[in-house]
Amino acid sequence: MSGEVAPPLGEAEQREIEAFVFREARLADTSQYGEWEALVTDDMHYWVPAGPAVGDPAAGLSYINDNRARLATRIRQLQTGKRHAQTPASPMCRAVTNVEAHRAEGGAGSDGAGDEYVVTATQVVYELAVQSTARLQLWPGRVTYRLRRVDGVLRMAAKTVELVTASEPQPNLTFLL
Amino acid sequence: MTAYHELVGADRVHGSLYGDPGVFAEEMRQIFTRGWVFVGHESEVAEPGQWVTRRIGREPMILVRDRSGGLNVLANRCSHRGTALCWEHRGRDTSFQCTYHAWNFGLDGALRAVPYPAGFEKDHAELGLDRARQVESYRGFVFANLDGSAGPLSGHLGVGGTDMIDRLCDLSPSGSIALGPNWLGHAVGSNWKMWPESDNDGYHLNWVHASMVSSAPDTYYQETVLGGETGNQSLAVDWGDGHVELDFRPSYRRELAWLGASRDKVPGYCTALEQARGVQAAGRLLWDGPPHGLIFPNLFLGELNIAIIEPVAPDRMVHWHTAVQFEGVDESFNRRLLRQSEAAMGPAAFIVPDDAVTAERMQLAMSGVGVDDAEAEVRRGWVDMSRGLGREERRDDGRRAALISDETTNRGFWRQYRTVMAR
Ligand code: FES
Numbered sequence A: 001m002s003g004e005v006a007p008p009l010g011e012a013e014q015r016e017i018e019a020f021v022f023r024e025a026r027l028a029d030t031s032q033y034g035e036w037e038a039l040v041t042d043d044m045h046y047w048v049p050a051g052p053a054v055g056d057p058a059a060g061l062s063y064i065n066d067n068r069a070r071l072a073t074r075i076r077q078l079q080t081g082k083r084h085a086q087t088p089a090s091p092m093c094r095a096v097t098n099v100e101a102h103r104a105e106g107g108a109g110s111d112g113a114g115d116e117y118v119v120t121a122t123q124v125v126y127e128l129a130v131q132s133t134a135r136l137q138l139w140p141g142r143v144t145y146r147l148r149r150v151d152g153v154l155r156m157a158a159k160t161v162e163l164v165t166a167s168e169p170q171p172n173l174t175f176l177l
Numbered sequence B: 001m002t003a004y005h006e007l008v009g010a011d012r013v014h015g016s017l018y019g020d021p022g023v024f025a026e027e028m029r030q031i032f033t034r035g036w037v038f039v040g041h042e043s044e045v046a047e048p049g050q051w052v053t054r055r056i057g058r059e060p061m062i063l064v065r066d067r068s069g070g071l072n073v074l075a076n077r078c079s080h081r082g083t084a085l086c087w088e089h090r091g092r093d094t095s096f097q098c099t100y101h102a103w104n105f106g107l108d109g110a111l112r113a114v115p116y117p118a119g120f121e122k123d124h125a126e127l128g129l130d131r132a133r134q135v136e137s138y139r140g141f142v143f144a145n146l147d148g149s150a151g152p153l154s155g156h157l158g159v160g161g162t163d164m165i166d167r168l169c170d171l172s173p174s175g176s177i178a179l180g181p182n183w184l185g186h187a188v189g190s191n192w193k194m195w196p197e198s199d200n201d202g203y204h205l206n207w208v209h210a211s212m213v214s215s216a217p218d219t220y221y222q223e224t225v226l227g228g229e230t231g232n233q234s235l236a237v238d239w240g241d242g243h244v245e246l247d248f249r250p251s252y253r254r255e256l257a258w259l260g261a262s263r264d265k266v267p268g269y270c271t272a273l274e275q276a277r278g279v280q281a282a283g284r285l286l287w288d289g290p291p292h293g294l295i296f297p298n299l300f301l302g303e304l305n306i307a308i309i310e311p312v313a314p315d316r317m318v319h320w321h322t323a324v325q326f327e328g329v330d331e332s333f334n335r336r337l338l339r340q341s342e343a344a345m346g347p348a349a350f351i352v353p354d355d356a357v358t359a360e361r362m363q364l365a366m367s368g369v370g371v372d373d374a375e376a377e378v379r380r381g382w383v384d385m386s387r388g389l390g391r392e393e394r395r396d397d398g399r400r401a402a403l404i405s406d407e408t409t410n411r412g413f414w415r416q417y418r419t420v421m422a423r
């Protein structure tokens, strides 16, 4: 932002962003894949790196590194009803806290089209692996969203989840994190 | 000692072998201490001082290149009082210094210095790090044998292991592959032996991977593994010595089918391969593609992925994988391989998580079966592995082969298991 401080977010804007994040979390928790997918933009990037989210995601191997087409495949696969690793879907609930929102660099700085926000939050997903081991699995991590206003409503253009456990082996991660 | 010659039959295996703690302990000795085990690739430790941590069985080890370029596989355990020397996955150092009392070890494992030396009467030469007694590499693939009793690596790899590694490396214009920049670990609540099985099982794809097949329509699987019992020509192969393969070559109907591409998509690679091997040999390689097979006991060559099968406990394992990278090709080609690897392998991919949940379901179902049940009055807990036994053929090259959906690969793994466990 080289010197210029972006105008702070208004109260209503902040609330709208939080409402979006909580809704996204609820749809993921309840495996409402179609409704969740409706939240994303055409250039969505969904990234779960195997370490800190630094550098070019294309340069290494990530747990998840979905462009929009691959994310569509992921959701199609879940919707077949034959994705054994998520059949039945894991019961989950997630706590999303510490939500901080900023206007993205290059955003218009008003409520007009093209507004983008960078939102960071802390998330802990509690997941029961009912498909096999029936173990309760914890997925703590830091989430960074890139939200964009499209035709007046917020959409998700990127979601990055930096798992606290990213450097260690992970159990099946086939639900929406 | 468990009666392995009884628990492993020609066409069946007893379920207790997947969960019994005594069996697991004996495997760590008979297979992972006395035999050759894959530990890593030379490209991971290209420079002196570079190291990576690995397990051989349950023993934590360090694969490190020393100053003279030699490869060492050292116990990650200070010879003083047993503190781990490395606790990250990889690094580069000029020596290993223990954090407890600062003993210092060379990259070859020799004890170089101790603080306050006057109190010690032992010779430093007696106090080097424990090490794998044999370390050998073949075309960059590094293997180790902890107790030194396993004979030369060439004897272990045999015809099949050598052939599979050759076919993979020959696809790289330089003749050597490198590994992707990182490994991903997939933690599975199953015994390790579900993975030599499922990674090389040609019978399950229609069912376990039904969701992938229907959501990402791709002719590759249609041509190579699906299409009915006798509808395709791919082979389930037992090379002997526990090395097994699903050989897709007879099914390929075009060049580069294994890459999901055609020449015009990857012209730089094709040209580089032709320059390195000649037009005719390159053409053959572009048809045949990489192998899909197991090098006993823990190395899975998954076409353009490399996986390590790591036992953790009778009911836990880690399936580690990384992508193959070729040398002498443009970066975009190698990135294509990274993206394909992300789609296929690991905890969030489109394929392997469904194998993982299946392996966990097997583990659950067999958890109540004990060794004694095998011969009890009412016998329980046997699993069948007989499919296609009667139609296996011995080929001139020594391979035992049958239809892709036959359990020849699984039987091949278990035959070697029985041999080494009962020795
Ligand atoms: S335990 Fe390593 S120096 Fe004492």
Ligand SMILES: [Fe+2]
Pocket: B198, B199, B204, B205, B208, B209, B351, B352, B355
């Ligand atoms: Fe599979």
